[in-house]
Amino acid sequence: MNANKGQLSRSFFSSQVLSELRNAIISGKLPAGEKIVESSIAEQMGVSRGPVRNALFILENEGLITFLPTGRTVSNGFSLNDAEKLYEMRAFLELKSIELLFTEKALHFHQIKHINDELKKNQDDVSEFTRLDVSYHHELIRLSGNKYLLQSWLSLCPLIESVLTITNARFREKGADGWDKGYVIDHHEKILTALMTGNLGNALLFLKEHLDIGKQTMLGQLEEIVK
Structure with missing residues (x-):
């Protein structure tokens, strides 16, 4: 039961983080080329890095961010x-x-x-x-x-x-x-x-x-x- 609650909690926070980041990119608050730092976002949103990481993977699939070979993550913006x-x-x-x-x-x-x-x-x-x-x-x-x-x-x-x-x-x-x-x-x-x-x-x-x-x-x- 506790494990299930933990999964639900992570899913809820991932959804919140995902929505906020997606809106920030589309609205231009995170323009193209802007560096996205997983630890900084987690601290700003008051969540662990897990939900942020999950959100970033989804945003990459949506074409809104890019994981660079250097290990950095940047916004692709939304034109x-x-x-x-x-x-x-x-x-x-x-x-x-x-x-x-x-x-x-x-x-x-x-x-x-x-x-x-x-x-x-x-x-x-x-x-x-x-x-x-x-x-x-x-x-x-x-x-x-x-x-x-x-x-x-x-x-x-x-x-x-x-x-x-x-x-x-x-x-x-x-x-x-x-x-x-x-x-x-x-x-x-x-x-x-x-x-x-x-x-x-x-x-x-x-x-x-x-x-x-x-x-x-x-x-x-x-x-x-x-x-």
Whole structure:
């Protein structure tokens, strides 16, 4: 039992460290070339070096840091070009999932509808709104029935969610006039209606429009943050 508690504790701290470091790199607080020292991070965050080490391995897999042959670890930063490429791959995977979804039979969309209903209730909570937004798209991918497509999307999901969390928070800082995410809910409903009525063309059209607007909005906010 104690061993299990220890594993859970390490997992919890690793997740916290990972999230903070990922956000720091994406927001430009740890720019490209910045040295990352495992012991210093552990001391700053009040954790042992184990959770930091675990987080760094994941960040390397995400392309956000590099372990140099000299033994040093440096940030790769996160540029606007990186953000564009991330969204290009996201769009490719999600549009493909819609095409595959229409080949499946007896699909149920109640979970997607439930998520969008929850989005309406949580428009003032940036963190929860972002989580639900990502969950909506996760469900679209899952319904495609292609586990390899799902695995590919899940590998990008932490980066997507971090970028959205950072840029949505930036929106919120601008006050009520800056924070207007009604278009997200509206687009989600249009996509859902197209899915439920079996209209592949509209489903693809609305999803592409949704992702294009989201991409431009995200890039505009990210440019302000990292400049």
